[in-house]
Amino acid sequence: MSASLSVGARDLPRTAARRVADGLALAAAPTFALMAILVGAGGSDVGQMLCAGEQGLQIGGMTVMYMLMSVFHLTPWLRLIQSGKREAA
Template structure:
């Protein structure tokens, strides 16, 4: 075997305090803000679809008068509800900290 074959080092240090830790922190920070962005994004999409109208997409997504819950607006509202958990946790944590300040 030649020198260095099979023993190549990665460019990212594997020790604490190096690039790996910084990139993990950046990824965690990005994931935190990204999961908070989902619910407002779906709510805005529901409002825009309701105001502007779904057009041909509503015709594809729901049968003609089959259900009042058919269409894109109820789907976006449902997705908003499913992605509301991070906001509820954030609001709950602020409520707990403010309650501690009053006691």
């Protein structure tokens, strides 16, 4: 019996670590999307924006990078949505 308890005790930290990793994976895409919006909306110098007459989002280097990173990190969300559809059916 002690062997089964030790195996279960060993799996507990692994399960907790897995939950943390899953949570971080789900947090990545929205975080990068928010960073893309923030950099795009306020990435330019205010003086340059006023003088150049530019309006709206500034789609440039870092904004594009954050948008791509957000897209690449959508996989955990797609898996979550897919598993929800399977459970509902």
